[in-house]
Amino acid sequence: MINNSEIFETLNMINSEHLDVRTITMGISLLDCASEDYKKATVKVYDKITKYAENLVKTGCDIEKEFGIPIINKRISVTPISHVAASCGHYVDFARALDRAAETTGVNFIGGYSALVAKGYTASDRLFVESIPEALSETKRMCSSVNVASTKAGINMDAVRQMGQVIKRASELDDMACAKLVVFANAVEDNPFMAGAFHGTGEGECVINVGVSGPGVVKCALEKVKGEPFGVVADTIKKTAFKITRMGQMVAVEASKRLGVPFGIVDLSLAPTPAVGDSVAYILEEMGLEQCGTHGTTAALALLNDAVKKGGVMASSYVGGLSGAFIPVSEDAGMIEAARSGCLTLEKLEAMTCVCSVGLDMIAVPGDTTAETISGIIADEAAIGMVNSKTTAVRIIPAKGKTVGDTVEFGGLLGSGPVMALNNKSCADFIARGGRIPAPLQSLKN
Amino acid sequence: MKAVVAVIGQDRKGIIAKVSTLLYERNVNIIDISQTIMEDMFVMTAMVDTKECNVEFDVLRHELADLGSEIGVQITIQRKTIFESMHRI
Numbered sequence: 008m009i010n011n012s013e014i015f016e017t018l019n020m021i022n023s024e025h026l027d028v029r030t031i032t033m034g035i036s037l038l039d040c041a042s043e044d045y046k047k048a049t050v051k052v053y054d055k056i057t058k059y060a061e062n063l064v065k066t067g068c069d070i071e072k073e074f075g076i077p078i079i080n081k082r083i084s085v086t087p088i089s090h091v092a093a094s095c096g097h098y099v100d101f102a103r104a105l106d107r108a109a110e111t112t113g114v115n116f117i118g119g120y121s122a123l124v125a126k127g128y129t130a131s132d133r134l135f136v137e138s139i140p141e142a143l144s145e146t147k148r149m150c151s152s153v154n155v156a157s158t159k160a161g162i163n164m165d166a167v168r169q170m171g172q173v174i175k176r177a178s179e180l181d182d183m184a185c186a187k188l189v190v191f192a193n194a195v196e197d198n199p200f201m202a203g204a205f206h207g208t209g210e211g212e213c214v215i216n217v218g219v220s221g222p223g224v225v226k227c228a229l230e231k232v233k234g235e236p237f238g239v240v241a242d243t244i245k246k247t248a249f250k251i252t253r254m255g256q257m258v259a260v261e262a263s264k265r266l267g268v269p270f271g272i273v274d275l276s277l278a279p280t281p282a283v284g285d286s287v288a289y290i291l292e293e294m295g296l297e298q299c300g301t302h303g304t305t306a307a308l309a310l311l312n313d314a315v316k317k318g319g320v321m322a323s324s325y326v327g328g329l330s331g332a333f334i335p336v337s338e339d340a341g342m343i344e345a346a347r348s349g350c351l352t353l354e355k356l357e358a359m360t361c362v363c364s365v366g367l368d369m370i371a372v373p374g375d376t377t378a379e380t381i382s383g384i385i386a387d388e389a390a391i392g393m394v395n396s397k398t399t400a401v402r403i404i405p406a407k408g409k410t411v412g413d414t415v416e417f418g419g420l421l422g423s424g425p426v427m428a429l430n431n432k433s434c435a436d437f438i439a440r441g442g443r444i445p446a447p448l449q450s451l452k453n
Numbered sequence: 454m455k456a457v458v459a460v461i462g463q464d465r466k467g468i469i470a471k472v473s474t475l476l477y478e479r480n481v482n483i484i485d486i487s488q489t490i491m492e493d494m495f496v497m498t499a500m501v502d503t504k505e506c507n508v509e510f511d512v513l514r515h516e517l518a519d520l521g522s523e524i525g526v527q528i529t530i531q532r533k534t535i536f537e538s539m540h541r542i
Contacts, residue, residue, distance in 0.1 A: 009536040011487060014459055014498050017539055018529065072511050075531035250539045257538035 248318030274328030288341025300351030331364025462526025
């Protein structure tokens with residue numbers, strides 16, 4: 008029999024400390040929808056998604072009610088559309104089909120308007136990437152991602168250059184477009200989190216992936232070990248992460264059983280929301296930092312990220328996705344405050360991305376930022392991912408007509424954030440070179 | 454299906470009576486029940502079997518929550534698995 012204090016510990020985590028399952032994401036392969044006729048292909052895409060995910064939202068809601076655990080998002084990821092549409096083009100029609108399918112199934116986002124170009128472009132990849140701004144501005148629920156680098160292939164600097172232009176163009180067409188667009192290095196194939204989710208070609212026909220969350224729970228657990236040495240801090244985080252992940256595992260197994268779809272992975276992530284008390288920055292501050300971004304922040308984050316994984320790994324039969332603490336500035340109350348006060352700068356965020364998941368995320372920059380500067384930011388982040396054999400990403404939002412210190416409102420879970428300052432010297436000649444940065448050595452690691 | 458009913462709030466007369474009456478009317482069997490006062494709060498948990506419940510689980514959940522607001526306590530019902538998965542290996 009479970010005892011009273013265990014029952015109320017769980018209830019308290021859910022009711023007061025914002026414990027939730029962040030997302031149940033159904034990955035669907037669309038490889039069999041390819042056709043030389045784009046009209047046929049888009050119909051197949053829509054039909055397949057709406058058939059497979061017909062009961063996804065309802066099942067998520069049922070589990071939520073029966074187990075009393077909030078499941079914030081129900082989402083779909085699909086095979087990168089650059090593969091599916093390679094023989095027929097008309098990419099934006101695929102975007103519209105995805106968006107319609109998302110609306111019909113009731114999911115809030117669908118990911119997979121993606122291209123994987125870490126080493127090089129095919130002819131259709133280049134045109135596909137060009138279509139991203141238009142596709143994003145004509146859809147509401149569709150997310151896009153492009154993988155431009157990997158540890159094995161190096162950095163495709165032509166793609167980095169193009170993505171600077173794509174982000175710039177997308178921000179001119181639609182204020183929200185760039186919040187739905189991620190540029191990756193070492194992208195993973197089973198990520199359940201948006202905006203970077205896609206269903207990799209190494210995945211099965213259909214799969215259920217679950218992303219857990221709970222920064223608030225970790226913060227509250229650490230409040231009880233004030234002043235204790237780091238061994239105690241790490242142990243406390245591990246135990247908490249274990250409990251959070253067990254719940255995610257249970258939800259994943261239950262959803263998989265009810266939907267008749269294999270369980271893929273649990274993504275062990277600490278994903279903040281703008282709600283007060285659901286912040287990764289507050290965890291770092293609880294460890295003894297006056298404000299997130301000051302000296303010691305990278306070390307605190309490294310400890311947190313590692314302990315979350317160590318605690319979570321044993322709690323789930325399959326772990327995957329991005330798995331780590333996220334630091335999306337606009338989605339984290341503590342990060343927003345720290346960025347606004349000037350304590351948290353872009354340079355510090357870049358350093359933080361060396362030790363956590365995933366990258367420069369949800370960062371608003373001045374509207375007059377050039378495409379080359381954006382490419383420079385992407386190149387730096389891709390280099391960190393490439394050299395450290397980890398996933399890194401850039402989701403950066405040039406805020407039209409705004410300058411440093413202004414606030415940008417994204418709404419909902421995407422939050423709001425201050426426009427952050429960038430270095431004002433040019434990297435245009437560096438970006439103009441194009442070509443490929445060679446893959447790094449995997450030995451002599453100093 | 455086994456579920457846990459949890460009640461928390463200010464102590465007053467008749468809380469257990471009212472909760473168990475509702476469960477009885479809904480044909481829900483109480484397997485185990487415990488009650489204590491933790492930090493001045495009334496705390497009760499009951500392990501129940503909803504196999505023969507005469508309404509949908511979600512309806513029962515709402516009825517318990519409504520009863521809670523009526524008598525000034527918080528009442529939840531959740532499947533037992535969530536607690537087991539979190540606290541037992």
